[in-house]
Amino acid sequence: MPAPSFWTSLPPVAHTAAWMILCGIFFSIMSVLIRIGSAELPATTMIVARNGIAFLCLAPFLFRRGLKVVRAPRPFFLMWLGAIQVLSNVGWFLALKVVPIADATAISFLTTIITPVLAIFFLREPPRPVRFMALAAGLVGAVVIIRPGFQQISPEILMLLSNAVIYAGFALIIRSASRDHSSETIVFYTLASALPLAIAIAIPDLAWPSLWGWGILLGIGFCAGLGQITATLGYGSGETSLVMAFDFLKLPIAAAISILLLGEAPDRWTWIGAAVIFAAAWLMVRNETRTK
Numbered sequence: 001m002p003a004p005s006f007w008t009s010l011p012p013v014a015h016t017a018a019w020m021i022l023c024g025i026f027f028s029i030m031s032v033l034i035r036i037g038s039a040e041l042p043a044t045t046m047i048v049a050r051n052g053i054a055f056l057c058l059a060p061f062l063f064r065r066g067l068k069v070v071r072a073p074r075p076f077f078l079m080w081l082g083a084i085q086v087l088s089n090v091g092w093f094l095a096l097k098v099v100p101i102a103d104a105t106a107i108s109f110l111t112t113i114i115t116p117v118l119a120i121f122f123l124r125e126p127p128r129p130v131r132f133m134a135l136a137a138g139l140v141g142a143v144v145i146i147r148p149g150f151q152q153i154s155p156e157i158l159m160l161l162s163n164a165v166i167y168a169g170f171a172l173i174i175r176s177a178s179r180d181h182s183s184e185t186i187v188f189y190t191l192a193s194a195l196p197l198a199i200a201i202a203i204p205d206l207a208w209p210s211l212w213g214w215g216i217l218l219g220i221g222f223c224a225g226l227g228q229i230t231a232t233l234g235y236g237s238g239e240t241s242l243v244m245a246f247d248f249l250k251l252p253i254a255a256a257i258s259i260l261l262l263g264e265a266p267d268r269w270t271w272i273g274a275a276v277i278f279a280a281a282w283l284m285v286r287n288e289t290r291t292k
Contacts, residue, residue, distance in 0.1 A: 019234030020246035024253035026227035030220055031104070031254065032261050034096045037216035041209060043093040044202035046220055050089060051198050053221020054228060055191040061229055062184050069184045078177055078186060082193025084170045086201070089194075091163040095156040102266035105254040106145055106274035107157075110164035112247075112281040113138040115171045122172055134284035141276030144269055183232060248278045 030050075037046055062069050072078055095104060113134045119125040146157055177186050209217060235243055251274050258264040 016234055016243060017246050019230045020243065021249055021253070023227050023230040023234055024247075024250040025257070026223045026230060027250065028101065028105070028254040028257040030223035030227060031096055031101045032257055033216050033219045033223065034093055035101065035262065037213065037220065038093075038097045040213050041216060042202070042205035042207070043090065043097075044198070044205050045207075045209070046093055046217065047086065047089045048195070048198045048202045049217035049221040050093075050224045051085070051191055051194045053218060054225035055195060057222060057225025058187060058191065058228060062188050065184070069182070069188045072185050072189060073180050074177070075189060077173075078181065078189035079193040081170060081173055081177075081186065081190040082195075083197060084166060084173070085190055085194045086197045088163055088166050088170065089198070090201075091159040091166065095159045095163070097156070098154065099156045099160060100264055100266060100270070101258045101262070102251060102255040102264075102274075103145055103270050104160055105251050106266075106270055106277065107142060107160045108164060108167075109248075109251075109274065109277045109281055110138050110142060110161070111167045111171065113277070113284060114165055114168040116284065118165075118168050118172055119175070123176065128287075130284055130287045134280040137280035138277045141273040141278075141280065144273030144276060146273075147269060187228065187232070248274075248282075251278075 034046060092104070113131075116125070116131045117135050120127045120131065142161065146153060174186060234246070251271075255266050258266075
């Protein structure tokens with residue numbers, strides 16, 4: 001089906017902005033649903049929905065070229081992505097029970113800074129000083145948000161910090177896999193390997209959800225699937241530095257949705273810390289783009 005004429009007439013920057021805004025909305029709603037659902041549903045059950053229903057949502061996108069999506073030079077290597085995604089999901093879902101959604105979103109920006117630093121050691125990329133400077137600035141931003149000494153550092157905050165490192169590893173595997181796999185194949189193997197593992201860890205806490213619980217699970221899965229699609233389209237529609245600029249919109253979107261649905265407003269330290277993290281990430285990405 002061809003795109004509407006009004007859409008094709010828009011400049012590329014408008015496409016990037018639209019996809020990233022939609023991505024922020026879908027993932028923010030998913031986070032709110034996780035918070036609401038945690039009162040009734042085990043985190044592991046919600047993780048099954050996040051991967052299983054998202055897989056169903058993405059199936060038309062993944063299989064639009066037939067079974068070519070299944071062909072992979074390194075299928076077992078790609079399966080690591082599923083294990084890392086489930087591990088990341090566990091940290092994120094457990095943390096969102098208590099950590100304000102805007103704070104969690106701000107801390108997640110650390111992944112963009114950590115990934116290039118890890119690439120120096122695992123992908124043998126050149127050790128550019130700007131990467132270490134960005135990492136130091138990003139950690140300062142995280143400290144501003146967490147404020148150790150002024151408030152207790154909870155296990156959930158530590159989960160989010162660990163999650164930023166785990167997801168950086170996820171990004172490195174995708175970067176390596178992208179050399180000889182399509183984005184559809186990578187997503188397929190990620191979800192296909194994540195779902196059985198998610199089901200396995202959910203079995204000990206397995207219980208039949210209420211009608212309300214089913215609604216929450218469906219919402220989480222659909223938002224995850226739509227968020228993945230819009231993120232893929234957004235990252236493929238513009239330069240990395242441009243996408244990064246619009247990716248920061250996730251924070252005000254998450255804050256607005258949290259205020260509307262949960263009555264949860266971020267404090268000024270969250271905004272200040274997030275601005276420091278984003279500035280460090282954006283300047284690093286900008287520098288890396290120019291260097292290439």
